[in-house]
Amino acid sequence: MLLLTLKRTFTSGFTHFRRNGWLSFAVISIISLTLLIISTLIVLSIAANLVIKSVQDKVDVSVYFKSDTEESRIMDFRATVLQYKEVKSADYVSKNQALDEFKAKNADNPVIMQSIDAIGDNPLNASVNIKAVTPDKYDIIATAVQNSAFKDDISRINYAKNKIVIERLNNVLSTTRNVGAMLATLFSLIAVLITFNAIRITIYAHRQEIEIMRLVGASNPYIRMPFIFEGIIYGVISAIVVMIFLFPLIKFVAPYLGGAVSVRDVQANFMHNLWLIFLVQLVTGVALGTISSLIAIRRYLKA
Amino acid sequence: MIEFRNVKKIYTGGINTIALDDISFVIEKEEFVSLVGHSGAGKSTLLKLLYAEEKPSSGEIYFNGEDISNLTPKQLPFYRRRIGTVFQDFKLLPRKTIFENVAFALEVSDHSDKEIHELVPQILEIVGLAHKLDSYPREISGGEQQRVAIARALVHRPPLIIADEPTGNLDPISSWGIIQLLLKINKLGTTVLLATHNKDIVNRVKKRVITLDQGKLIRDHSKGRYAI
Numbered sequence: 001m002l003l004l005t006l007k008r009t010f011t012s013g014f015t016h017f018r019r020n021g022w023l024s025f026a027v028i029s030i031i032s033l034t035l036l037i038i039s040t041l042i043v044l045s046i047a048a049n050l051v052i053k054s055v056q057d058k059v060d061v062s063v064y065f066k067s068d069t070e071e072s073r074i075m076d077f078r079a080t081v082l083q084y085k086e087v088k089s090a091d092y093v094s095k096n097q098a099l100d101e102f103k104a105k106n107a108d109n110p111v112i113m114q115s116i117d118a119i120g121d122n123p124l125n126a127s128v129n130i131k132a133v134t135p136d137k138y139d140i141i142a143t144a145v146q147n148s149a150f151k152d153d154i155s156r157i158n159y160a161k162n163k164i165v166i167e168r169l170n171n172v173l174s175t176t177r178n179v180g181a182m183l184a185t186l187f188s189l190i191a192v193l194i195t196f197n198a199i200r201i202t203i204y205a206h207r208q209e210i211e212i213m214r215l216v217g218a219s220n221p222y223i224r225m226p227f228i229f230e231g232i233i234y235g236v237i238s239a240i241v242v243m244i245f246l247f248p249l250i251k252f253v254a255p256y257l258g259g260a261v262s263v264r265d266v267q268a269n270f271m272h273n274l275w276l277i278f279l280v281q282l283v284t285g286v287a288l289g290t291i292s293s294l295i296a297i298r299r300y301l302k303a
Numbered sequence: 304m305i306e307f308r309n310v311k312k313i314y315t316g317g318i319n320t321i322a323l324d325d326i327s328f329v330i331e332k333e334e335f336v337s338l339v340g341h342s343g344a345g346k347s348t349l350l351k352l353l354y355a356e357e358k359p360s361s362g363e364i365y366f367n368g369e370d371i372s373n374l375t376p377k378q379l380p381f382y383r384r385r386i387g388t389v390f391q392d393f394k395l396l397p398r399k400t401i402f403e404n405v406a407f408a409l410e411v412s413d414h415s416d417k418e419i420h421e422l423v424p425q426i427l428e429i430v431g432l433a434h435k436l437d438s439y440p441r442e443i444s445g446g447e448q449q450r451v452a453i454a455r456a457l458v459h460r461p462p463l464i465i466a467d468e469p470t471g472n473l474d475p476i477s478s479w480g481i482i483q484l485l486l487k488i489n490k491l492g493t494t495v496l497l498a499t500h501n502k503d504i505v506n507r508v509k510k511r512v513i514t515l516d517q518g519k520l521i522r523d524h525s526k527g528r529y530a531i
Binding site: 004020208216 | 376381394399403
């Protein structure tokens with residue numbers, strides 16, 4: 001008996017949905033926009049995190065050694081530094097490497113190239129590039145290095161210059177994160193409320209139908225289920241609509257992040273998680289549709 | 304079959320309105336009863352109590368020996384399935400076709416699909432609308448809509464049909480058509496309770512008349528005329 005009821009109420013819900021006309025269109029656009037807002041916020045926060053991460057990766061502290069320092073001494077230094085728990089990596093750049101990199105970077109600048117040839121000797125020093133686990137650790141590392149056993153071998157640490165940048169970066173990061181989270185929560189809440197009220201209004205519009213069904217002797221499942229199924233159908237279709245719009249949106253937004261993150265990365269990330277994103281949309285859409293229908297119809301059931 | 308025993312109904316909104324004041328009567332099986340009175344006399348309230356949309360403030364109501372004055376929400380749908388209702392505004396489900404509207408009454412009482420596909424066309428044939436199975440209520444006339452409502456009220460063969468001003472929105476000829484349908488149904492064994500303030504119909508029907516005035520039952524004649 002229960003299966004028969006389920007089949008009948010689903011057919012009823014689906015048929016009613018098809019015959020709703022513009023009302024269906026209105027509700028679906030509302031739910032779709034809601035999902036779009038929530039998705040965009042999620043995508044933006046993921047993008048922001050990507051940007052943050054990649055900028056973090058570019059920040060480092062370089063320790064330059066006096067030109068007469070032995071390579072083995074530098075390697076000892078590197079080994080010591082790698083022991084620090086705040087240090088993620090420490091790369092050794094020899095004098096020659098430094099020169100090669102410098103030449104490569106300035107290959108199209110004839111003045112600089114000529115100057116190097118004129119000097120003859122390698123004017124650059126060997127260095128160790130240290131990357132910290134998180135940007136707020138650079139201070140600790142710099143201080144530790146300055147007070148370490150190797151401090152006499154060090155010619156300079158270019159932390160002081162970067163320090164301001166790094167501090168500013170940390171501030172921006174944490175502010176962005178906090179504000180972003182607050183906004184995301186706020187907008188998601190607003191979006192959910194809007195969807196809930198939209199569905200409540202559609203059920204209000206059908207309140208006479210509900211009354212008629214009660215008069216004919218329908219029990220609550222027979223009255224409720226068609227509306228629940230309608231809610232689910234709205235949710236599913238909205239999820240599909242949002243996915244269709246998300247594609248061009250990502251394509252459009254990606255280049256603007258190009259400065260900090262590669263375009264390909266963003267798109268690849270998106271495509272990779274495609275099914276996951278669709279699943280989240282689907283579940284959210286269906287949950288929104290169902291719960292809203294359930295709550296909205298209660299007033300008319302008198303039971 | 305139906306018994307009202309000292310039934311009072313008072314509405315307690317801003318002012319206390321006495322809608323029904325000490326109503327008592329008995330209706331036997333297979334009777335055809337016209338319930339008459341001015342607008343506001345209490346006809347609709349009486350019917351609402353009978354199909355349990357409202358509860359009496361005091362007194363009891365019996366249907367086939369059962370006290371239905373205090374039905375629980377769970378019992379209500381099952382009780383309603385034993386009564387067929389017809390209203391002035393037809394009360395058809397707008398998003399369903401004629402066929403689906405009538406079928407709905409059978410669906411909610413868990414009839415099989417096979418039964419539904421047999422019974423619905425039959426009953427629509429009886430009311431003369433078999434050719435409009437797939438039309439929507441908005442596509443047919445008022446008189447036709449009312450006949451669909453009657454078909455829906457009948458299809459699960461209830462022992463009682465309640466009609467609350469069924470001809471209110473219809474022209475005189477359609478109205479008489481509906482009444483004739485109700486008379487025919489009554490002849491076949493269904494009890495009919497018809498509430499109306501249409502004088503002509505009551506006089507032509509020449510059946511028992513219960514008269515209400517300002518909530519009181521003032522007349523109950525077995526071969527009644529419309530006289531207040």
